[in-house]
Amino acid sequence: MSSRCPVSLLFLLPLTLVACHRETRDYESDALLSNDRPVAFGANAYHLAQGQRLYAWMNCAGCHAHGGGGMGPPLRDDEWRYGGSMEQMVATILDGRPHGMPAFRDKITEDQAWQLATFVRAMSGRARQDMLAGRADEPANVEPLTLDSRKPVRRVTPKQDDATEE
């Protein structure tokens, strides 16, 4: 019995190496050159955290609040006027949209737009659970993203949206 113990330990040994996998942080814009940017940015906790930082720095909360919306539409729900995919969100951020969304091209870099989109995507519960931070960087009256449920993307046209508001 006791002689078999070291052998079983030997089998367990590879399991301890599982913890050695560390997410790579991509400081140079390798992710931007990747063929699959939604994964290179969207599945990376570092880019998500940087996106959260930029959300505060670029005063996105000024219009969208902490996702609940205000002057701008809410970001934590399932409705997307201009599309909810990463590429569409990056286009919205860089080029702006009618009725208020300013263009951030030349205000932030393309890398940073992708990082922001990663965070905004996570706001509607579409990021992997293990990428999310347990608490927000600043006090907010919304529950942490980890408690949020996944929202399917539902397309609404701005016109329909106006009609429902009236």
Next chain:
Amino acid sequence: MKRAFAISAVFALGGCGGIQSAAGRDGMEGSLIGGLFEVFLWTTAAVYLFVLAYLAIALVRGRRHRREAAGLQGQPPPDADRKWRTGLIVFTGATALILAGLTIATWLTDRALAKAEQDSPVEIEVIGHQWWWEVRYDDPIPSRMVRTANELHLPVGRNARITLKSNDVIHSLWVPNLAGKQDLIPGRIADLVLHPERTGVFRAQCAEFCGLQHAKMALDVTVESEADFGRWKAAQLRPPPVPTGGGALAGYSLFQSRQCSSCHAIAGTPASGMVAPDLSHVASRRTIAAGTLPTTHANLAAWIDDPQAVKPGNNMPEVPLTEAELGAVTAYLETLK
């Protein structure tokens, strides 16, 4: 082996001199505490040597007694008891006196420090960021407030009360030449009083691990005469002139129209970003990127070209600029004296 010891001894002494000296004799707190340390060191050293000498005498005399006792088998001398009692009383009394003396010395040092903190200080606010220092000189008149980064100017012989805040994680401000360190904790306000007694340029650094570039989070502390300090502050209050032509003008418009102005501020221009170091007088500072590189043309250009190569993980992005644009922005920043 001996050689290795000699080399490591030299390294150990490296912390005792120059612009970043752990001996800390250039400020009032450092010199008062240093003086107290010497009092303790020499007193305890004297007591230690005395005890060792006593022990040595006891060993020698004990042997002689035993030899004599073997020959004589006699009684101990009649006055031995009295001798012992006197000795013990003197020893206990001396111990009490020395301890009382050290307590009084500590109390006097503490009072001297507390008294020094009472006179009218320069009010400064230092905010820790990953990985740079934001420095604000407060003034009752808002237009006389100075905002700078990664440098601290202090008038000699006067108190500077520094309010410490953090924007993200725990940092710690340590100016080893002047005083001990003090933590900057997010959501809390701490303070630290510096009283420099010697003019000069010292190096301070973050003394609490705060992330990837913790090692490259330093700041220059310039201690100067009251007049020089006044001149420096007046220069900081003047907005830098807008260039009138050449590469610097092109750099100015690039700075305003591109990513730079989203995060950085330059006094007197539309650039008013508050999340990155204020660049109003960046060329007057000794170093860039929080003590990482000396301020030279080549270093400025290298930093703007690819900040992630110099300080990986910092929050300044690589802004896509052509070679001509990079030269223009660098030329503009160099005019910000």
